[in-house]
Amino acid sequence: MDQFLxxxxxxxxRQRIKGVIxxxxxxxxxxxxxxxxxxxxxxxxxxRLSENNSIRLQSIKPPRGLIFDRHGELLVDxxxxxxxxxxxxxxxxxxxxxxxxxxxxxxxxxxxxxxxSRNKGYSAYTPILLKQDIGRDALAQVxxxxxxxxxxxxxxxARRQYINRNSAAHLVGYLSEINAxxxxxxxxxxxxxxxxxxxxxxxxxxxxxxxxxxxxxxxxVNATGQVVRILKTVEAKPGHNIYLTIDTRVQKKAExxxxxxxxxxxxxxxSTGEILALASNPSFDQNDFVSGMSHEKxxxxxxxxxxxxxxxxxxxxxxxxxxxxxxxxxxxxxxxAIDEDTTFFCPGYYKFGDRQFRCWKESGHGTVDVVxxxxxxxxxxxxxxxxxxxxxxxxxxxxxxxxxxxxxINLDNExxxxxxxxxxxxxxxxxxxxxxxxLSVAIGQGYNLATPLQMLVLTSTVxxxxxxxxxxxxxxxxxxxxEIVSEGEIRTKGKLPVSQRTLDxxxxxxxxxxxxxxxxxxxxxxxxxxxxxxTGTAQVVGRKPDASADKKTEPVIKPHAWFxxxxxxxxxxxxxxxxxxxxxxxxxxxxPIAREVLKAFFADRKFNPSQIQATFQP
Amino acid sequence: MFDRRLVQxxxxxxxxxxxxxxxxxxxxxxxxxxxxxxxxxxxxxLKQLIWFCVGTVVMxxxxxxxxxxxxxxxxxxxxxxxxxxxxxLISGKYAGGSKRWLALGPVSLQPSELIKIAVIxxxxxxxxxxxxxxGLGIRELVCPIIVTVIxxxxxxxxxxxxxxxxVVVIVGSMTIFVKIDRRSFIWIIATSTTxxxxxxxxxxxxxxxxxxxxxxxxxRDPLGAGYHIIQSKIAIGSGMIFxxxxxxxxxxxxxxxxxxxxxxxxxxxxxxWGFVGSLVLLLLFLMLIIWGLNVAQGCREPFGTLLxxxxxxxxxxQVFINLGMVMGLMPVVGVPLPLxxxxxxxxxxxxxxxxxxxxxxxxxxxxx
Numbered sequence: 001m002d003q004f005l006x007x008x009x010x011x012x013x014r015q016r017i018k019g020v021i022x023x024x025x026x027x028x029x030x031x032x033x034x035x036x037x038x039x040x041x042x043x044x045x046x047x048r049l050s051e052n053n054s055i056r057l058q059s060i061k062p063p064r065g066l067i068f069d070r071h072g073e074l075l076v077d078x079x080x081x082x083x084x085x086x087x088x089x090x091x092x093x094x095x096x097x098x099x100x101x102x103x104x105x106x107x108x109x110x111x112x113x114x115x116x117s118r119n120k121g122y123s124a125y126t127p128i129l130l131k132q133d134i135g136r137d138a139l140a141q142v143x144x145x146x147x148x149x150x151x152x153x154x155x156x157x158a159r160r161q162y163i164n165r166n167s168a169a170h171l172v173g174y175l176s177e178i179n180a181x182x183x184x185x186x187x188x189x190x191x192x193x194x195x196x197x198x199x200x201x202x203x204x205x206x207x208x209x210x211x212x213x214x215x216x217x218x219x220x221v222n223a224t225g226q227v228v229r230i231l232k233t234v235e236a237k238p239g240h241n242i243y244l245t246i247d248t249r250v251q252k253k254a255e256x257x258x259x260x261x262x263x264x265x266x267x268x269x270x271s272t273g274e275i276l277a278l279a280s281n282p283s284f285d286q287n288d289f290v291s292g293m294s295h296e297k298x299x300x301x302x303x304x305x306x307x308x309x310x311x312x313x314x315x316x317x318x319x320x321x322x323x324x325x326x327x328x329x330x331x332x333x334x335x336x337a338i339d340e341d342t343t344f345f346c347p348g349y350y351k352f353g354d355r356q357f358r359c360w361k362e363s364g365h366g367t368v369d370v371v372x373x374x375x376x377x378x379x380x381x382x383x384x385x386x387x388x389x390x391x392x393x394x395x396x397x398x399x400x401x402x403x404x405x406x407x408x409i410n411l412d413n414e415x416x417x418x419x420x421x422x423x424x425x426x427x428x429x430x431x432x433x434x435x436x437x438x439l440s441v442a443i444g445q446g447y448n449l450a451t452p453l454q455m456l457v458l459t460s461t462v463x464x465x466x467x468x469x470x471x472x473x474x475x476x477x478x479x480x481x482x483e484i485v486s487e488g489e490i491r492t493k494g495k496l497p498v499s500q501r502t503l504d505x506x507x508x509x510x511x512x513x514x515x516x517x518x519x520x521x522x523x524x525x526x527x528x529x530x531x532x533x534x535t536g537t538a539q540v541v542g543r544k545p546d547a548s549a550d551k552k553t554e555p556v557i558k559p560h561a562w563f564x565x566x567x568x569x570x571x572x573x574x575x576x577x578x579x580x581x582x583x584x585x586x587x588x589x590x591x592p593i594a595r596e597v598l599k600a601f602f603a604d605r606k607f608n609p610s611q612i613q614a615t616f617q618p
Numbered sequence: 619m620f621d622r623r624l625v626q627x628x629x630x631x632x633x634x635x636x637x638x639x640x641x642x643x644x645x646x647x648x649x650x651x652x653x654x655x656x657x658x659x660x661x662x663x664l665k666q667l668i669w670f671c672v673g674t675v676v677m678x679x680x681x682x683x684x685x686x687x688x689x690x691x692x693x694x695x696x697x698x699x700x701x702x703x704x705x706x707l708i709s710g711k712y713a714g715g716s717k718r719w720l721a722l723g724p725v726s727l728q729p730s731e732l733i734k735i736a737v738i739x740x741x742x743x744x745x746x747x748x749x750x751x752x753g754l755g756i757r758e759l760v761c762p763i764i765v766t767v768i769x770x771x772x773x774x775x776x777x778x779x780x781x782x783x784x785v786v787v788i789v790g791s792m793t794i795f796v797k798i799d800r801r802s803f804i805w806i807i808a809t810s811t812t813x814x815x816x817x818x819x820x821x822x823x824x825x826x827x828x829x830x831x832x833x834x835x836x837x838r839d840p841l842g843a844g845y846h847i848i849q850s851k852i853a854i855g856s857g858m859i860f861x862x863x864x865x866x867x868x869x870x871x872x873x874x875x876x877x878x879x880x881x882x883x884x885x886x887x888x889x890x891w892g893f894v895g896s897l898v899l900l901l902l903f904l905m906l907i908i909w910g911l912n913v914a915q916g917c918r919e920p921f922g923t924l925l926x927x928x929x930x931x932x933x934x935x936q937v938f939i940n941l942g943m944v945m946g947l948m949p950v951v952g953v954p955l956p957l958x959x960x961x962x963x964x965x966x967x968x969x970x971x972x973x974x975x976x977x978x979x980x981x982x983x984x985x986x
Contacts, residue, residue, distance in 0.1 A: 010918055013920070024907055034947055039855055040859065046851065047858055
């Protein structure tokens, strides 16, 4: 019975279908009402909108984030630039309008025409860029004659301005226009043609934060294409502001001191790894990249033998020379190859095999221990210490101090330097390591290569008591309103595998370099603050260490001058590394630069007397 | 095979209605692809005409056999379409942000169109066996739910939210038509309200979420989808009562309308033919749908009835969603307007539907 009652028969279906028909009718009534509303009730409004071809979309470019130094001093800004654009459909008659514009802009008509065909888009309704950065005079003319120039619009664009020309150029970097391949690659989905992106330095590394977010506007325009009403706006979000760790005062001083020479100066806070200054000379004006560099200027930069585009602090690989003795001393002491009482006699040369290896002081240093050897930079001491140590053990310690690999500072093209080992040489050349080569390596010549940054990190590590910090350039990132987005992460990479005792001995030597009457860097002393350091003079082809004493051959190329330092010696707050290419004397040329940099750093810092007097206990 | 009664009972009216709609579609398509553009793509009109011819052949094929045979082939056909859907995900042609087409030589096939029919046939057969006057219970609903969810997931993965939702809505309509018993109905409401947030957070892609949010508040996206809807409404509204005239649509010519030969083709029609023209189209569609329901009513056995209802539901929903979207009543989802929007797969599928309706209709007096 039940079964029968529940069967769906034709009548039941028929009822259901009737219900469906009602629903369908209801739905169509809704559509009908809506259509009626649009096409009958609101028809005038829509007809008006369509007749004037009225609605356009405008894109709003986000202001790029600013860059500051650690104290909030502005380094990179955005300034207004006025860009002229034209909408061809509105700008009739076209030739006449272009002619007038050429007159106001004082540019040839051909230039405007070629820009127009170059930037042509798909629709006759999108604005075509005619000329960028027209300047206030031209702007005034265009604005005054606005009604004679239909279809012409002026957009205010923000243009990057590097406030201190040529300062911190390699660190801050520059922008340039995004090219077609990059747009196609899909790596820059938010960017459009005509956008500028970071190409080098901090502008590139932090592009993502600096960039901000596009906004846009729906506008209603009249028959001549001028905006009469803004319908809806989505505000552009400005990019985040970047605070670097550098101190502009110290940075500028460093750059001033490098004028006229090729080289680099870097300074760091040994207790955090924060970079206080990063200068590389020769440098370049970043503003040139933003306004469009001429071909000649680019050629000039690229073919300059002193390589202005290279960030020597980070990309330049040089033989560390005597500054490397710090490394050799640490390794030899720690491995027990020598101890604080070990002495060697330096007559001005060292006989090894059938060769004589010279010491830089022809008359020799006499009997020296490790502290004196550092202070007077005795090559002979280190030849022998190096031999006892062996190249591989020395290399092990060097690598543990960060040499031979990038420091991860997060800047372009950081070089790794080179720490040779026997195995490396065998791989590279097929020839076994010769013990004689250990002598060169022990004094920082031979295959050794280091960047100024790596030597700075080594110096800093010794200064702070053995902790390796990653060099940090970012202090913090803030939104345009001042909310902190992220802070630079102070990161340690471990500790030096040496005992406190070893460090103390080496630090004593470094103190004496500057403060002992026979030290090689007495030039680095500053009043009121004790400085420790190490000089270096890196031979670059030419005089061989085993040339005999009376052959005073003119070196083919002058050696590089190195100096690394930290101060105050007892409680270091700054470490510095200086290299002057072909500067010759580490003590005579590089040390004074470091001195002035340290002076600038300590200039308006208040110290309590106990800090200044802090010296080592031997 | 050829019974005289078949020819007698052939529904010429339905055929006439279909041809009228098709012709209107071709005329408007011509305007959509030629007016104003610097390089008119007249070839698209030709292609659409070819598709109509192909569609006609398919339509005829769909009524040459007795539709009751479909009961036997329901499951294999469904599985075949599912396999095609999987094939598309693996090696489909990527176009316009999604993988929807399978390339078969010179022709591209859109399996998501085909699956709609497969699902209708399968569900119609299933329901014809279990339908009763009290309504379906949960146990009976499990099967159709599974049968719907599988293609839904596969289509959303392409991603093609519009077609996926269409499948759900069609099966939903058929299900409500056969009635659900009260308890199950409550149960369904409960689970879908809990499932909705899950879908929102885990299945929908960012741009799809954005579309729905934009619809709910167009002010959110005045630069993207919001802009398209505004342009569409301007096109429709500016048609006023009598339209701007054939080929004279300015919104159309100036390329303000996005996708004007596919999703937004109605806006072209409304602009050029005005309220009068739009009303004519609306009425033609209404007639077509009522006609389909009439076929359902005239059929004396459950499978045919359900088949007709399902097919008609598909036509109805596509018309309603497309027109609703274009007039700003619904979120922007890519659902083509039947027989009018450009698109081979859509045209052929629609013709298949008409063919099935003709099939059911002409055999209504032949009951075993």
